[in-house]
Amino acid sequence: MEDIVNLFHGFAVVLQPYNILLMCIGILLGVIVGVLPGLGGANGVAILLPLTFSMSPTSAIIMLSCIYWGALFGGAITSILFNIPGEPWSVATTFDGHPMAQAGRAGEALTAAFTSSFVGALFAVIMITLVAPLVAKFALQFGPPEKFSVFFLAFCSFIGMGKEPPFKTIASMMIGFALAAVGLDSVTGQLRLTFGFTDLLNGFDFLVAVIGLFGIGEILLTMEEGLSFKGKSAGINPKVVLHTWLELPRYWMTSLRSCLIGCWMGISPAGATPASFMSYGIAKRVSPRGAHFGKGEIEGVVAPETAAHAAGTAALLPMLSLGVPGSPTAAVLLGGLLIWGLQPGPLLFVEQKDFVWGLIASMYLGNLAGLIIVLTCVPLFAAILRIPFSIIGPVILVFCAIGAYTVHNSSFDVVLMLIFGIAGYAMKKCNYPLAPMVLAIVLGDKAEEAFRQSLLASQGGLGVFFSNALVGSIMALGLIVLFLPLIQSAWTRMRGATAT
C-alpha cells in the first residue's frame, strides 16, 4: 500500500512541466538514436549522459530512461520500412514486418509494432512496480558473500546462456574485469596495473568503452558493409491505427506469452535480443497460421516486439533492486547513478524514494508518450534515415568523441575510445560478445570488493560462499547455469545413445 502512495508521488514528480519536456526530448532523441546505424541504446545513452550532469538525478534519469524507451521504439521503424534492424533486438521484427511493408501494409505493421512494444513495456513496468520493492527489501540483508554470489550468477548466465562460444565470452568478460581493476585499488588505495602511465591513474571508464565498442565499432562495421538505404514509404493515419488496434486483441495469447518470455529473459541478463527471437520462434510453432510466418503475418510482428520491449524494461528490475544491470543500456544507466552520487542497490528504495518512484512513474508515462510520439512522427524519423551516410557517419563520430571527452574532460579518453572502437570491430567480427565486457567494467570494482571482503571474513577460505542456504543456493544456481551447455550436450548425447 505504501508503494502505491510512493508511486503516485512519483507521478507527481514526473508530471512537472520541466520533466515532461525532458521526457519528450528524451523520447525524440532515443528514436533518432534507435533509427540511426552506429548509435544504439547503450551508446546513445552513454553519449548523452554528460548533458545530465547539471540536472537533478530524478530529471536526469527521466531523460535518460526515455532515450532508452525511444531507442526501443526506433528499432522497429528501420526494421519494417528499410529491412535494416536499427538494433539487434529488432532483427526478428524484420521477418514479418518488412514483407508487410512491401505488401503496402507498412502502417499496419508499424502500428502493431509500436502498440505491442507499449504492451510489453507496460507489463514489465507493472511487474517492476510490484516485485522490485520486495526484492530490494530482501536484498537489504545481503552481506558481501551474498552480493558476490548475485554477481557470480549474473556473469555465469552470460557464459552458459549466451550463443557465443563460452571461452570467448569468458575472455571478453575477464578482460572487462581486468580493465576495471586498472588504477586505484578501492580496497587498499594502492595503484596497480598503470605501468607508470599517469593517464591510467583513473583507470578505464566504462562510458568510454561503451562509446568505443558500440559506437565506433558499429560505424566501422557499417563502412565495411557499405550500407545503402532503400526504404518503403510510411503511410500511417488514424484510420489504419484504429483498424489495427481492433485487430490486435485477437492475439492476446501471443502477447501474454511474449510478455512473460520478455520479463524472464530481461531479468536474467540474456537480454532483449534472444527474447525477441525466442518469442518469434515459439509464436511460429504455436500459431495456427505459423506456416505463413515470414510472409507478412501481423502476429510475427507482435511477438518479437512485445518480448523485446518487455525484456528491455525488465532489465531495469535487477539494476534498481540489486545494483546488477540486466543489459548494457541498464549498465550505462547504473553508471549514471554513480556519477550523480547515488549508490545503486537495495538501499535506493529506502534512501532515494523520490528518485526510484520517479523513475518507475516515468516508465509508465514515458512509454505512453513514446507510443504517441512514434505513431505521429514516423514519416519524420523515416526521413532521417534518408540522410546519406557520408553526412550521418562523421556526425556520429563527432558526437562519440564529444561524449567520450565529457566523461572526465580528458582528451586521452577520446584516443581510448578509438582504440576500443577498433578492438570492438575485431571482436564483433570474431564473435566475441561485448555486453559481458561492458558489464564487467561497470561491476568489476564492486564484484572484487565483495569477493575480497568475503575472503577477509573467512580468512581466505572459499567455503564462505557456501556458508548458508541463501548464498549457497545462489552460487549453486550460478554453477548450474555456467555448465548448462555441458549439461545440455551430455543430455542430448545420452538420449541419442538410448534412441539408437
Place this chain on the structure above:
Amino acid sequence: MSENEAAAAGPSQRSVEMGVAIATALLGVIIMLGSMDVGIGWGSEGPKSGFFPFYLGVIIVGSSVINLLDAARGPSDKRFADWSQLRQVVAIVIPTAFYVTVIPWAGIYVSSLILIAVFMMWLGSYRPLSAIGLATLIIVATYLTFEKWFLVPLPKGPVEDWLGL
C-alpha cells in the same frame, strides 16, 4: 581473372581469430605481470591488490589458448572481409585517428568541422562549399546545445580564442 580474384581476396577468418586470441593472451600476460608488481599474496589487510587481477590474467590466458586452438581448427577458406572492405574501414580509421590526436591542440569544434566536411566531400562527393557550409551549421548547433543550453564546456583551440568564445 586472377586479378579479380586477388582484388576480392582478403585475410581468412581463421588467421584473424588466431590473431585476436594471441592478442588477448598477451593482454592476460601483461595483467599477470602488472599484478605481480603490487603483490598477489595475502597481506595484513587481506588479499593484496594484485590478488584478484592476477587470477583474471590466468583465466584470460587459459581461455585465449583454448580460443586459439579452436580457431586453428577452423576452416581456412572462410574470409574475414575483402581487402576492398578493409580499405573502407581503414579509410575511416585513419582520419579519425588524426582527428582524435589534434583535438587537444585545435579544439573539438574546428577539428570536428574539418572531419565532417572532409568526409562529405570525399565519401559523398559534395561540393566544397556545401560541405563546409553544412558542417559549420552542425558545429554551431552543437556549440549552442552544449555550451549554452546544457552548460557543458568542450575543449577549445586558438580559433575559439580568436573569436572570443
